[in-house]
């Protein structure tokens with residue numbers, strides 16, 4: 213068993229962002245797409261001096277938390293001066309000298325799983341960071357050359373290490389909902405990923421997160437943000453429900469208020485009460501009455 217398996221750590225702060233508490237975070241995407249945090253890679257600078265310019269440029273372009281993936285240890289002074297955290301690229305995972313030097317900066321570290329790396333090998337990098345006195349480690353699954361995303365492994369890594377986990381999505385937010393449902397604490401997008409992909413990932417964080425992600429907000433602001441996500445999910449479902457209720461009115465021999473079926477309404481409230489035991493039937497009945505009547509009114513107006 214690795215050292216990492218013994219520790220249970222909560223959220224990791226990256227700048228003013230807390231990864232692992234609250235909603236899943238969005239890391240990546242161009243500055244104008246307003247992600248929760250941005251990241252850049254210095255790979256293509258191959259350790260040249262212009263890597264420092266790239267870090268400063270990224271810092272100037274985005275006020276939020278900034279992560280940087282270094283190419284080599286030579287990049288680290290520039291990174292330390294301007295970034296809020298570092299990314300260890302999958303291909304760099306076995307470069308223990310670099311891993312140690314990165315960890316020693318004391319900034320939070322995102323460790324991406326290297327191509328083909330096992331869970332043990334991946335978690336061992338956490339131990340290297342901890343051994344250097346850096347406990348602020350986040351794991352990121354996916355993004356290797358074959359672009360596979362192993363959500364089973366991501367879940368296992370979260371459970372075994374007790375650390376926040378990210379899912380790498382690259383430019384395609386298609387698996388954002390699946391990753392959030394699988395327990396990702398954040399989604400990592402390509403650095404210059406566009407507005408549509410960031411918006412789609414945000415939508416998954418909001419809707420899937422509202423239904424499936426456990427949260428215990430401790431401030432009014434955080435609790436209001438959580439309520440906003442739940443309301444977004446409710447609004448989406450109410451709109452969908454109204455459309456379905458409209459379909460039923462067209463299909464029933466007698467639709468609208470005239471064809472109201474109070475027995476069906478009582479049964480659906482009773483079924484809902486099983487999922488909402490705190491509200492129970494007395495709490496749900498007036499809510500559903502309003503929802504159903506709104507649907508019926510809409511259907512009658514439309515058919516007029």
Ligand SMILES: O=C(O)C(=O)C[C@]1(C(=O)O)C=C[C@@H](O)C=C1
Nearest residue numbers: 457460472473474476477504507
């Ligand atoms: O199930 C029906 O018969 C509907 O018309 C749908 C619906 C609803 O919105 O759920 C609306 C009115 C009825 O009284 C019962 C249920």
